[in-house]
Amino acid sequence: MANTEDTNKFERQRQQKLSRIKELGIDPYGGRYDGVEPAKDIKHRFKDGDDTQQAKCAGRIVLLRDIGKLIFITLRDWSGTIQIGLSKSQMGEQWTLAKLLELGDIIGAAGRLGKTKTGEITVWADNVTLLSKSLLPPPEKFHGLSDIDRRFRQRYVDLWANPEVMELFKKRSAIISTIREVLKDSGFMEVETPMMQTIPGGAAAKPFITHHNSLNMDLFLRIAPELFLKRLLVGGMEKVFEINRNFRNEGLSKQHNPEFTMLELYQAYADYFGMMDLTEQIISVLVEKYCEGDHVKFNDETIDFTRPWRRAEYAELLKEYSGCDIDDIASVRAKARELGLGEADTDDAVVINKLFEAVVEDNLVNPTFVIDYPAALCPLTKRKKDNPKYAERFELFIGRMELANAYTELNDPDVQEDNFKTQLRGQEESLATMDADFITALKYGMPPAGGLGIGIDRLVMILAGALSIREVILFPTLRKKTSKE
RNA sequence: GGGAGUGUAGCUCAGCUGGUAGAGCAACGGCCUUUUAAGCCGUAGGUCUUGGGUUCGAGUCCCAACACUCUCACCA
Numbered sequence: 001m002a003n004t005e006d007t008n009k010f011e012r013q014r015q016q017k018l019s020r021i022k023e024l025g026i027d028p029y030g031g032r033y034d035g036v037e038p039a040k041d042i043k044h045r046f047k048d049g050d051d052t053q054q055a056k057c058a059g060r061i062v063l064l065r066d067i068g069k070l071i072f073i074t075l076r077d078w079s080g081t082i083q084i085g086l087s088k089s090q091m092g093e094q095w096t097l098a099k100l101l102e103l104g105d106i107i108g109a110a111g112r113l114g115k116t117k118t119g120e121i122t123v124w125a126d127n128v129t130l131l132s133k134s135l136l137p138p139p140e141k142f143h144g145l146s147d148i149d150r151r152f153r154q155r156y157v158d159l160w161a162n163p164e165v166m167e168l169f170k171k172r173s174a175i176i177s178t179i180r181e182v183l184k185d186s187g188f189m190e191v192e193t194p195m196m197q198t199i200p201g202g203a204a205a206k207p208f209i210t211h212h213n214s215l216n217m218d219l220f221l222r223i224a225p226e227l228f229l230k231r232l233l234v235g236g237m238e239k240v241f242e243i244n245r246n247f248r249n250e251g252l253s254k255q256h257n258p259e260f261t262m263l264e265l266y267q268a269y270a271d272y273f274g275m276m277d278l279t280e281q282i283i284s285v286l287v288e289k290y291c292e293g294d295h296v297k298f299n300d301e302t303i304d305f306t307r308p309w310r311r312a313e314y315a316e317l318l319k320e321y322s323g324c325d326i327d328d329i330a331s332v333r334a335k336a337r338e339l340g341l342g343e344a345d346t347d348d349a350v351v352i353n354k355l356f357e358a359v360v361e362d363n364l365v366n367p368t369f370v371i372d373y374p375a376a377l378c379p380l381t382k383r384k385k386d387n388p389k390y391a392e393r394f395e396l397f398i399g400r401m402e403l404a405n406a407y408t409e410l411n412d413p414d415v416q417e418d419n420f421k422t423q424l425r426g427q428e429e430s431l432a433t434m435d436a437d438f439i440t441a442l443k444y445g446m447p448p449a450g451g452l453g454i455g456i457d458r459l460v461m462i463l464a465g466a467l468s469i470r471e472v473i474l475f476p477t478l479r480k481k482t483s484k485e
Numbered sequence: 486g487g488g489a490g491u492g493u494a495g496c497u498c499a500g501c502u503g504g505u506a507g508a509g510c511a512a513c514g515g516c517c518u519u520u521u522a523a524g525c526c527g528u529a530g531g532u533c534u535u536g537g538g539u540u541c542g543a544g545u546c547c548c549a550a551c552a553c554u555c556u557c558a559c560c561a
Binding site (some may be wrong): 116145378 | 495517560
């Protein structure tokens with residue numbers, strides 16, 4: 001791998017160039033460089049035929065064509081690329097430096113803006129500044145860096161060697177900004193609640209444990225912000241949201257990273273139908289803004305975002321895809337057994353849900369709100385008034401992935417306390433660990449409310465066409481490198 | 486944790502049924518003032534992930550370890 005003795009021979013060669021540059025009295029690591037214009041803007045403002053135009057830019061050398069007394073450089077900055085032309089006759093003393101430049105170096109260049117014979121907009125530099133000498137060889141110029149492990153470990157190389165990666169993360173950032181705008185325009189306030197909690201609650205997941213020295217106590221990295229955001233409802237914040245990390249100590253997959261970004265929001269006096277409308281609205285805005293049309297390609301399929309999105313009852317979908325009636329628990333168990341889902345010593349609700357996950361979820365390509373979950377699976381959710389077997393909850397599926405989860409929040413402290421005490425068999429982690437202070441908060445009175453969680457990483461995957469969650473997280477969780485370096 | 490696959494030059498990859506390692510790019514030395522993955526001539530670069538084994542002989546076959554990928558399990 002990298003950084004072995006073999007690599008060092010390349011590094012040594014570059015070190016020698018570094019020495020020669022220093023001997024010329026040039027600082028190889030530059031400094032402040034003012035007045036730089038993005039490459040994209042330079043190209044955009046270029047007017048053909050006007051040879052009085054000047055330009056100044058800075059970036060990394062990604063291609064270099066040395067034709068003797070003339071050097072063409074493709075410079076990449078944050079906005080794109082632009083060609084720099086260096087000619088011996090125009091550069092004078094700086095020609096020595098020009099000949100020492102190589103792939104990967106970061107330079108600044110200023111001079112006349114013009115075109116070459118072949119029509120390429122070019123900055124004919126009369127001044128070149130070395131801003132940072134690169135000491136390691138860059139990846140292959142055409143294929144870029146494709147070793148997937150190295151791409152994630154050395155994202156700093158991936159980002160400039162593979163421009164589409166940079167574009168993806170710009171898009172991610174823009175998506176999150178848009179979400180914030182939409183919510184703020186709707187009167188929501190952004191808040192931050194503890195990432196380190198003494199009781200990990202709000203979801204069924206194994207937490208990471210850490211320790212605080214001077215308090216001498218264990219803390220848990222949060223698996224969800226839910227119980228704190230609801231405390232804010234009690235406090236009188238009527239529309240709150242948080243976009244931040246959750247941590248779950250579970251397996252990794254194309255859809256699971258141990259730390260992932262969630263939007264959670266709570267709206268007083270709303271319910272899960274209100275959350276459905278809001279979800280559809282937010283995501284539709286994003287599709288409109290960041291996708292071409294409302295039919296989005298994802299994983300060789302087309303997702304149809306045309307509104308309104310399908311709303312289907314949990315029981316109805318279970319019937320549709322498994323043939324089982326949710327109330328006929330014997331047939332549900334039989335089917336689960338048939339599929340090898342392990343239903344012994346497991347509560348009915350858990351078996352039903354295992355079957356649902358095995359049979360239904362993988363079919364939901366177009367946006368689908370699955371509504372009215374079995375109440376036993378939803379300890380933090382208000383039950384349906386007309387049918388208390390079910391809870392006022394939905395999950396949104398897109399592209400066979402669970403993207404959002406929402407419900408009418410339970411605000412009855414007595415029911416909540418009972419739910420906390422109920423432990424379902426077959427479910428390793430309790431859905432809701434007893435949090436006495438949360439019950440106390442509810443006893444002061446929490447307004448009826450709708451709550452919504454949207455998995456931001458998965459949403460970005462859909463909108464950007466990324467098939468793995470690690471493609472949309474800058475530094476995904478990886479195994480520690482033990483061998484070599 | 487189970488299963489499948491992959492690991493060869495700095496990078497991207499070839500290497501058939503076992504006979505002692507190749508290309509392109511990058512590098513190094515030349516030539517070249519309008520190139521576009523520039524071109525041409527030349528040079529150098531490898532404990533074929535690691536450790537065992539089979540064999541006269543292993544990049545190639547077998548076993549094990551390590552890493553990565555996919556997949557199943559796990560997973561609001």
